[in-house]
Amino acid sequence: MEQPVILVSDRSAVRTLTLNRESKLNAANDDLLLTLTDELKRADADPSVRVVVITGAGRGFCAGQDLGDVSGRGMTFTEHLNHTYNPLVRTIRGLSKPVISAVNGVAAGAGASLALAGDVRLWAQGASLIEVFSNIALVPDSGSTWFLPRLVGYHRAFELMALAEKVRAEDALRLGLCEQVFPDETFRDDVQAYAERLATRPAHALKLTKQALNAALTSTLDQALDLEAELQQLAGDHWEHEEGVTAFKQKRPAQFVRST
Numbered sequence: 001m002e003q004p005v006i007l008v009s010d011r012s013a014v015r016t017l018t019l020n021r022e023s024k025l026n027a028a029n030d031d032l033l034l035t036l037t038d039e040l041k042r043a044d045a046d047p048s049v050r051v052v053v054i055t056g057a058g059r060g061f062c063a064g065q066d067l068g069d070v071s072g073r074g075m076t077f078t079e080h081l082n083h084t085y086n087p088l089v090r091t092i093r094g095l096s097k098p099v100i101s102a103v104n105g106v107a108a109g110a111g112a113s114l115a116l117a118g119d120v121r122l123w124a125q126g127a128s129l130i131e132v133f134s135n136i137a138l139v140p141d142s143g144s145t146w147f148l149p150r151l152v153g154y155h156r157a158f159e160l161m162a163l164a165e166k167v168r169a170e171d172a173l174r175l176g177l178c179e180q181v182f183p184d185e186t187f188r189d190d191v192q193a194y195a196e197r198l199a200t201r202p203a204h205a206l207k208l209t210k211q212a213l214n215a216a217l218t219s220t221l222d223q224a225l226d227l228e229a230e231l232q233q234l235a236g237d238h239w240e241h242e243e244g245v246t247a248f249k250q251k252r253p254a255q256f257v258r259s260t
């Protein structure tokens with residue numbers, strides 16, 4: 001029987017979506033990309049899920065487009081990106097819940113874009129990222145040209161893209177491509193523990209925070225101030241805010257998880 005391209009598992013309000021084409025370092029075909037996008041939407045709609053983790057099976061995170069797969073060949077490059085990769089990246093950034101890119105191994109090409117797209121990026125010590133596109137004379141896609149210069153500046157982004165140099169975990173941390181690096185041996189448990197901690201945070205406030213940050217990345221200060229004022233009203237009117245203030249006054253930890 002054929003293996004599912006995406007494995008779905010739930011533990012303590014954390015949904016883990018595992019790219020599952022291990023023998024090809026989880027290189028993406030259309031099935032994987034469309035299924036991952038669907039699963040992200042399903043997780044967003046599921047009230048029992050508070051955090052989503054995207055990771056890879058085996059030793060790779062994602063080696064980008066499967067160069068041996070023909071499923072996209074009936075389309076132009078532009079159509080292919082608009083059909084598969086672009087909706088996926090938009091879904092990740094537009095999700096109302098935090099998405100963790102848990103980079104367990106090599107992330108190359110569009111896989112590097114996926115590694116950068118999460119709200120939180122956690123890396124295993126042995127993970128690496130390669131903007132590999134220029135090796136096959138393509139342009140970085142799936143958001144890499146947007147994510148990378150915002151993290152490392154234009155010039156370093158250009159160099160990484162032009163030379164397709166491998167960025168290892170310690171450099172990724174220094175460059176701001178990830179928030180934490182964990183030992184390979186304990187990586188999956190460390191990611192789960194991090195995700196569970198994130199899952200105890202105020203979900204509604206984080207949803208609005210994500211909305212504000214995403215908008216601010218392309219807005220003026222005036223626009224950001226206006227949006228903050230608008231969203232703060234929504235946060236302030238929510239029970240989470242009342243709970244946070246009450247917990248502070250009562251000198252106890254806030255309880256932001258309520259059974260639905």
Ligand code: LHQ
Pocket residue numbers: 023024025027063064065066067068072077080081085106108109110111130132133135136138141
């Ligand atoms: C693969 C792949 C792969 C198939 C490893 N495909 N099998 C968007 C839309 C439209 C068109 C085009 O592109 C895009 C966006 C993109 O993502 S373009 C970029 C596509 N990706 C690449 O060019 C990466 C190609 N792979 C590599 O450069 C290396 O495999 C990396 C650096 C990722 C890992 O190197 P190693 O750790 O040395 O592993 P390996 O090369 O030995 O790979 C292990 C196996 O995985 C091997 O299969 P085999 O049967 O020989 O064991 C590879 O053929 C297979 N594999 N990437 N993208």
